[in-house]
Amino acid sequence: MAKYTLGIDFGTESGRAVLVDVADGSEVATAVYPYLHGVIDEKLPISDKEVRLEPDWALQDPEDYLRTFQVAIPAVMKESGIDAADVIGLGIDFTACTMLPVKADGTPLCFLPEFHDRPHAWVKLWKHHAAQPEADKINETARRMGLKWLDRYGGKISSEWFFSKVLQILDEAPEVYAAADRMIEAADWVIWQLTGVESRNSCTAGYKAIWSKREGFPDQSYFKTLDPRLEDVVDEKMSRIIQPMGDRAGGLTEQAAKWTGLVPGTAVAIANVDAHVAVPAATVTEPGRMVMIMGTSICHMVLGTEEQIVPGMCGYVEDGIIPGYFGYEAGQSCVGDHFAWFVENCTPASYVQEADHLSIDIHQLLEEKAARLKPGESGLLALDWWNGNRSVLVDVDLTGLLLGATLATKPEEIYRALIEATAYGTRVIVDTFQDNGVPIWELVACGGLPEKNKLLMQIYADVTGREIKVSASTQTPALGSAMFGAVAAGKASGGYDTIYEAATTMAHLKGETFKPIPENQGVYERLYTEYLRLHDYFGRGGNDVMKTLKKIKAEVKHVS
């Protein structure tokens, strides 16, 4: 009798449920629930008064997550016609750090009448960017105290991460902080709603909340220095019990079974993060093969057997991706977004007409025109910093650069130069890992871009000098979650005992791969040398003009 597991992928705008055959990972049915309130960045979605949000805020409504269970799971069950008894497990993945303050019983503060009009009582979405002063304080304090854990995060804690957001609540709404019995990742909170048991996963704890398997959380003395009221935050509002990836969080409660139509007691895996859960779904459970989740940005993940300090990565966590390995993460903050910006702001009307005439997408037209160019033919070189630089410079104040333009420069040449720039950015990351003891011999891509832009994939292969394989699934996070659901169920119930076994049968690559073309590599090697020189000149203090311009911009805007 065939067995199935469910993967639920909580994205920024919607939740997605995918029902997967445990035997081979084939995707039987998919349903998407578009969140009712989505990203809340203008005003709170409450009817009794108007509460507007400051710039840089981004909240969500926990009810949207529950509705995903209530709508998307029944939908896939219905579509598939599968008996709920044959669904042996369930896993979820989430954006991170996306966190919320809750009561001891798990009730979100924003559900309570006395707090529903307080922005700080709602879920802070990963891209809530209003906690920069708190992040600065966290970093300065750690540097002043000489704390080594900063090195695990490329030397800098982001404003997006857990304690930056917690500290912002404490700073701006101390009564919300006081009323919160628990501060928790939304990933862990939804697992709590399914199982009735609070658990904390090693992935978000490690990558977003400064936890490590060997050293735990930062000392109380650090939190006390940061703010005396924060001294006991871990023991009062969090937990020191952190479970590794692959653990079973518990079984489905009666109530959750009613929401979903599944059988009570169905195995539920510990929570996971969308990017990290994609790694085994892309067939990677061993060192040396870097997974690139390619979309609006790129998230790079690679496993290592040893603890290495690699400059400028986002972080590394033991057991953070696959148990038994150090999971290293790096990132590029502007990839798909880059091309979308270009299309919206720089593509001339004549190209839009041409695309219309050919009945193709404007991206496709640009790709076709750009594909006719040879490496080096445009004479252009760009720095891919339109949204700052995450890895390896960790500097949000860097900005984009385009060099080499002439009066003969065409839009497709700029478009190709932007693609190439992001490829050079990936090359910097790959080389930095390699040079710091985390070898990489192959790249495995997943996400939306590999499907959409084959020129881009070939350029990445040529620039990095590495073969790029592509995940067969177009829903790798959900597949990965379903795989962890199968591990939570275990072999005895028809699943697997380890994620390695699950990956062997459930995860697949496409037949098509992208191999470096030697003559292209030769040209790109020369161009990359030039890229690196500009990268270091503008990115490592040779010329701080980008920061100076930002400073002038801020002053000028302030005066107005």
Added chain:
Amino acid sequence: MAKYTLGIDFGTESGRAVLVDVADGSEVATAVYPYLHGVIDEKLPISDKEVRLEPDWALQDPEDYLRTFQVAIPAVMKESGIDAADVIGLGIDFTACTMLPVKADGTPLCFLPEFHDRPHAWVKLWKHHAAQPEADKINETARRMGLKWLDRYGGKISSEWFFSKVLQILDEAPEVYAAADRMIEAADWVIWQLTGVESRNSCTAGYKAIWSKREGFPDQSYFKTLDPRLEDVVDEKMSRIIQPMGDRAGGLTEQAAKWTGLVPGTAVAIANVDAHVAVPAATVTEPGRMVMIMGTSICHMVLGTEEQIVPGMCGYVEDGIIPGYFGYEAGQSCVGDHFAWFVENCTPASYVQEADHLSIDIHQLLEEKAARLKPGESGLLALDWWNGNRSVLVDVDLTGLLLGATLATKPEEIYRALIEATAYGTRVIVDTFQDNGVPIWELVACGGLPEKNKLLMQIYADVTGREIKVSASTQTPALGSAMFGAVAAGKASGGYDTIYEAATTMAHLKGETFKPIPENQGVYERLYTEYLRLHDYFGRGGNDVMKTLKKIKAEVKHVS
């Protein structure tokens, strides 16, 4: 009885005749003759065979110049209703260096059946760019011989100039060279056609043919070293009699009187160049006031009382613009062209729709949007080298740079950054003159741009910190030519004895001027500091990436 003079302005695509009242310079009538063959850059306009041209070639047909006399002058006479007897003089200005090989009687070689299918027998237009190897040889030879005259031209003779073109004829078509009795600027050739007398003007001789009032042409030994066949080029095919601006070249011949409908013997001024003749037409006949002719490119001219070596200018010539002064010239090779490139290649369809909706030009829409931004608000900085850098770096291999882009960057911000970049480029030129003993306290603009783009004018004022006045005439070259026609006629005939007197009454400024706005100046001062640092880093050898990219591009294209 009112007296009139004619100014004929020979442009790249057409010839323009303007009839002017000598008393106050008012323009009575204008006619334009669009050249039949215009710029010949694909194949010769002959019917008996197909002769295709190499890339970078640009020729013209001398017949187009004669037709300008035959068509445009009768047209203005007819339109004005003026009696030909009241037209006391005529002046012309031309693009330069635009030159041709002719027989001893002035017949262009391309008019002869035996040479009409030889490209080298035709007029080489100023933008004929196929003589770069010859220019390189001219420069190398002069440097090797330690010849000081190179300093007069910013250290480099251009491929566009006279001897580069002569040497290309000798190299590639020695029989055309041998058959040519005279090598002559088209400017001087048309005066010859009007007066029957060969004359040579100090402006083209000085700026384009390495002549100076004090030292004459380069020595025979130099020409011999360049090519033994060239040893006597000056004495054999040119002339050492060079006439200063303001001289009378002669009187109209019977034949020219028939072509034009003017009276035989009408005074004809020595030939002039379009940019230089605009100086007195913009009211400038004294040092300290720089004239900027602003169009696709900018030509900067200023007078000085002393001989100064100013790095990177295009050249300086004693009596070359106004008798009694050193005329200094500098240039920016990409200004109006820059904005045209941007509109064609980088303006999104939504902006074109918006402009259509508002029934305004897309340039106007961009200008209006850009005008709403404050200096420094875009966070962008550009190097205006889309077409290389003429002054002060004298380097055609430099290319454009845009820095500071983010995902929030809008088209109008880039548009404004490009305008600002050209303003910084002008500031470099102004400061270089000032720092090298050629003071500049005021700018006077003419050409098409000041009319079209007031935002640009204000930015130039803010960036240079100098008031910018604007010539009242929209046809300054033709007006300048008409003024020199009045000087050729002389006071006794109802004209003027000097160009100073002519300028006092015939040239005017608009009432509207552009004054620096102090708060803008403060921001631009800071941005200019950053511009200069990038300018020197990329332009003076700190990082030769622009040249490296061009080299790679050339190699890649060559392989294909």
